[in-house]
Amino acid sequence: MNTFSDRVSRIRVSSTIAVTIEADRLRSEGVDLIDFGAGEPDFPTPEHIKQAGVAAIGANFTRYTPAGGTTELKKAICAWHTRELESAYTPAETIVTVGGKHAIFNTVSALLNAGDETIIPVPYWVSFRDMVEYCGGTCVFVPTREEDGYELTVPAVEKAITPKTRLMILNSPNNPSGAVVRPEVMEEIAHLVTGRGIWLMTDECYCHLVYGSKPFSLGKLAAADPKVRARLVVAGSLSKTFAMTGWRLGYALAPKELIGEMLKLQSHSTSNPTSIVQKAAMAALAGPMDSVDAMRREYEKRRNFIVEGLRSIHGLACPMPSGAFYAYPNIGKYLRMNGTKTASDLCSRMLREAGVAVVPGEAFGTNEHFRLSYATSMEDLSKGLDRMRKFFAAF
Ligand SMILES: Cc1ncc(COP(=O)(O)O)c(C=O)c1O
Structure with missing residues (x-):
């Protein structure tokens, strides 16, 4: 044993x-x-963000907050996401997490049953595979071609779908290849996957780090298409965008029923992301993007x-x-x-x-x-x- x-x-x-x-x-x-x-x-970390963290300590903002984050921070995340990425999420569709990794882990945990298949394009961020396997799921890997700059194609995704497919994980810009899936291809994949009733989690933690194109989120498509919105999870993080890796602040935007399930899990594990970090995150999201x-x-x-x-x-x-x-x-x-x-x-x-x-x-x-x-x-x-x-x- x-x-x-x-x-x-x-x-x-x-x-x-x-x-x-x-x-x-x-x-x-x-x-x-x-x-x-x-x-x-x-x-x-930019100075105004650090100062907000210091001020939060000074103001004794050092107690528990709601397990899924404060309402003011959820509002700030939604407002920032709308301003920067043209989405239209509400605080009820938002959970604040201890880093982006936590948002992804909670999503995978809340969605997968033993034997469920998850489509993951290769090369992939190492944690996707382990999280799926931890939850008893099976990874179905979709190859991409180095000659094409590792760009994911719709037919390759379609080929990987089976009756057991429960989730697809998309990560653009990609860790480790740096490849960016073009917005029109992202949208086509979103229509294909969610149209078959499969959940799509888009890990957009690098979305502001693009060279030669504009930041893009599938949240924009969800704002216009209720069918996509019903099966989409946008996972994000302040770690890379605002140079805040050690602070541990991420979020997920998803249908409120799924957010509720993730909150259950969070309420029995980490509880709230650190209170003072939530104040620093408010400063990051409401402040200048220079x-x-x-x-x-x-x-x-x-x-x-x-x-x-x-x-x-x-x-x-x-x-x-x-x-x-x-x-x-x-x-x-x-x-x-x-x-x-x-x-x-x-x-x-x-x-x-x-x-x-x-x-x-x-x-x-x-x-x-x-x-x-x-x-x-x-x-x-x-x-x-x-x-x-x-x-x-x-x-
Ligand atoms: C693809 C990808 N997703 C998510 C994360 C999570 O970052 P964090 O938990 O620091 O927000 C990382 C960090 O390296 C990453 O590379």
């Missing part, structure tokens, strides 16, 4: 977090490391720099990502050389021999890639590129 539950035995520690732990360990041993592993902004624009412009410069650099390394190929802050180069040419069989092997060697931390593609469902986060300084990007160039030259 297993000592631990079947549920928890089905999942693994998040490999992105595993890389962070290993990088921390090496750093504590004095290893000079360039860390492209962590998927988080290197910018500080710092978000400034960060986006900086990421774009870094993206151009790192992709050009990676492409100049002999044997590496790298599609141009259109969003988020990740590059996903193909390292297939180097695999099976010198006993290096897998992307994980290669990434471990690169960590040990070159002092560069990246996340191997196996974590995201592909075998010949690694994910590099360019949410780090130009200086580190440049140093890391030099190290990678030498590492691959000596391979």
